[in-house]
Amino acid sequence: MPHIISRTPYPKILDDALAAAQQVIPAAILDRVQIRYEKVPYSPESKGSYDYATFTVYVSPLSDHPGMTLLHELGHALDAGLEGYGKDNSSGTASSIRALYAKREARLDLPMTPLDPLLNRLLMAPQFVELYTISRSDPRAHADISTTELFARSFAQYVVERSGQPDLLKELRQKQQDKRLFQKFLQWPSGDFAPIADAYDLLLGL
Numbered sequence: 001m002p003h004i005i006s007r008t009p010y011p012k013i014l015d016d017a018l019a020a021a022q023q024v025i026p027a028a029i030l031d032r033v034q035i036r037y038e039k040v041p042y043s044p045e046s047k048g049s050y051d052y053a054t055f056t057v058y059v060s061p062l063s064d065h066p067g068m069t070l071l072h073e074l075g076h077a078l079d080a081g082l083e084g085y086g087k088d089n090s091s092g093t094a095s096s097i098r099a100l101y102a103k104r105e106a107r108l109d110l111p112m113t114p115l116d117p118l119l120n121r122l123l124m125a126p127q128f129v130e131l132y133t134i135s136r137s138d139p140r141a142h143a144d145i146s147t148t149e150l151f152a153r154s155f156a157q158y159v160v161e162r163s164g165q166p167d168l169l170k171e172l173r174q175k176q177q178d179k180r181l182f183q184k185f186l187q188w189p190s191g192d193f194a195p196i197a198d199a200y201d202l203l204l205g206l
Contacts, residue, residue, distance in 0.1 A: 006036070011067075017070045161193065176188075
């Protein structure tokens, strides 16, 4: 299992987040991940990042919510590691959910997979509809409506709510209550999130 690599003391909540993630991410995916608590070397202002080439998760000391940041980036690792749903490497990343979205948009007659309910529920949620509407006039929202980001944000929330860990829940509630233009649609109210959580249970066999 991975551990946190850091040259300086790191927030305890990272251990809590990793312990919660270990309950849901298959070991075959999680065991290859390296987690570093340091500034992102190729993007120093970022709060976190996942390097698909080296399987490295970065959580920056700049992050206001380091536990959620770690889970978000682990969501990208999970998305890249899912088997059986197709892979998309068009931007140097591997995303099973983006590949599935592209196939459904092309109306390919393919068997349904456990990833389909998750994709459908993410795209039907009011938060996505609001962000999509904003993105039509404000390009800053384009990244937030990508299927890869939807997957990572929803995975982080799924792990937090499933774990019930108080400090992680505190971070989630802070993000849910953020009223800034884009931020207020990035996480889901718990009631709206329930169908998405059910889809994750199906996807992960829990």
